[in-house]
Amino acid sequence: MTPHGEPPSQALLDLFSRTSDAMIAIGSLSRIVAWSPAATGLVGYAPEQVLGRRCADVLRWRDRHGNLVCGPECPIWRQAAHELPGETQDVLATTRSGRAIWVSVSSLVLSREHHRACRVVHFAREVTFTPSQEAAVRFVHEDQARHRLLRILTAREHEILDLLITGAGNAEIATLLGISLTTVRNHIAHILAKLKVRSRLEAVAMALSAR
Numbered sequence: 001m002t003p004h005g006e007p008p009s010q011a012l013l014d015l016f017s018r019t020s021d022a023m024i025a026i027g028s029l030s031r032i033v034a035w036s037p038a039a040t041g042l043v044g045y046a047p048e049q050v051l052g053r054r055c056a057d058v059l060r061w062r063d064r065h066g067n068l069v070c071g072p073e074c075p076i077w078r079q080a081a082h083e084l085p086g087e088t089q090d091v092l093a094t095t096r097s098g099r100a101i102w103v104s105v106s107s108l109v110l111s112r113e114h115h116r117a118c119r120v121v122h123f124a125r126e127v128t129f130t131p132s133q134e135a136a137v138r139f140v141h142e143d144q145a146r147h148r149l150l151r152i153l154t155a156r157e158h159e160i161l162d163l164l165i166t167g168a169g170n171a172e173i174a175t176l177l178g179i180s181l182t183t184v185r186n187h188i189a190h191i192l193a194k195l196k197v198r199s200r201l202e203a204v205a206m207a208l209s210a211r
Helices: 008-014 038-044 055-059 073-082 131-151 155-165 170-177 181-195 201-211
Strands: 022-026 031-037 089-093 100-109 119-128
Touching: 008 031, 008 119, 022 038, 022 055, 022 201, 031 073, 038 089, 038 100, 038 119, 038 181, 073 119, 131 181, 131 201, 155 170, 170 181, 181 201
Parallel strands: none
Antiparallel strands: 022 031, 022 119, 089 100, 100 119
């Protein structure tokens, strides 16, 4: 016990909560056990709205590629299970109002003697990117979106798109693939719809940028 009669773990959490960073403590059952005033200021949730809830359900942090960081495969939690040091990472968080913000998160893995009360403590602060960094992140998201759309094309549609890239016209495509002009036009219409573009030129530009 501390001189004030508090359990050591609780005394630590009280100390951590005095930082200017948002402090979010996670217990052994992946539930939030402490939430500082700075955490409320960062994402808008009051302690009574989050305490006792699974961290993945509240935080839902994503990486730069849009993949969920929070969840059963949380890399920070895996490190904590082996008592490995936490790492600092930038994640995309969503505030209570729905605003997306970039947050730098440092994670402290506590020793086993504290695990009954708390296993991991996150310290988070909002990150402001330069215009060039924002453009780079935006490009990554756009590139991911292009690849997702291209993946839904059929093998035949990819064949036709490849021929469009070479500059082939409808009649030439029909001859090369042994299909009718009507079939070629239908395939091209499907390609434009799936890629959410208005012209074959836009479809070719998307395909080339993805490559």
